[in-house]
Amino acid sequence: MRKLMPLLLATTLAACVSTDPYTGQQKTSNTAKGAGAGAVAGAVIGAATASSKDRKKGALTGAVAGGAIGGGIGFYMDxxxxxxxxxxxxxxxxxxREGDNIRLVMPGNITFATGQSAIRGDFYETLSSVALVLVEFKDxxxxxxxxxxxxxxxxxxxxxxxxxxxxxxxxxxxQNIPAGRIQANGYGPRYPVASNATPEGRQANRRVELELIPLTQ
Structure with a gap:
């Protein structure tokens, strides 16, 4: 059992490592610690409740269940x-990524023409890609x-x-996303992310953001 614990923890953490396509760096997901702790706890419980000859099997089964519980919402959002x-x-x-929430920042120069509210034709493909993921992750x-x-x-x-x-x-x-899942609000210039004193700052402030929030929060 003592030999099994480090292996379970290492395997769980490895499964929660992904590569950021923007930086090329590997990172551990937000749920790795929770899932790892859950896997170890589950393994201990599984081993303790199994018969002596089935303790290894019980530990592995408990680790899987514990990892799922430990990861929870964070794993879904990961x-x-x-x-x-x-x-x-x-x-x-x-x-x-902000905790269990995900924010997509869409700069105004790729989403809309100046002073217009019609989506640019060359941005539909990108927005369609987002919609495909949102359809799959319906919660x-x-x-x-x-x-x-x-x-x-x-x-x-x-x-x-x-x-x-x-x-x-x-x-x-x-794109088949229920209207009840979506809230839309406009805030004008009230929440700048950069100074409006420079062209670069004004460009950064012209944006649409999508905040994705797990429904089980």
Missing amino acids: KQEAQLRQKLQNSGVQVV TAIRVAGHTDSTGAADMNQRLSEDRANSVKQYLIS
Whole structure:
């Protein structure tokens, strides 16, 4: 049993390691520690409750069950994150993991023409790739947020951000994602991620973000 524990833990952690396509670096997923701890605990319980001749089998069975429980929601979101990173590689869309949530940052220069709320034709393929993952991972709620820079009238920017968020929402609905899973809001220039004093900052602020939230939270 003492020999089995390090092997179970190492195997569980190895299974939770993925390669970030943006950096090429390997990283341990957010659920590796939880899954590893669950696997070890499950193995101990499985071995303790099995007969003496079946302890090894009991430990392995318990490890599998414990790993699933230990990983929980995080494991589900890890799988979704991995698929999104694979599909969005070199697309210009940034995938950001925040706890059990995933945020997709879609820069305005690749999603919409200046001052327009109609999705650019060359962005449909990327958005369709996102939709394919969202259809598969149906236990995820989607918050679509539109953002603008501070150039121009505040009411115009507010309407534009709302219209862009709704354009993305309607397209996702057209790709077989239930409307009840999606919220769309526009925030105008209220939440900048960079200074509006520079062209680069204003470009960064013009964006649509998709926040993916596990429904079981």
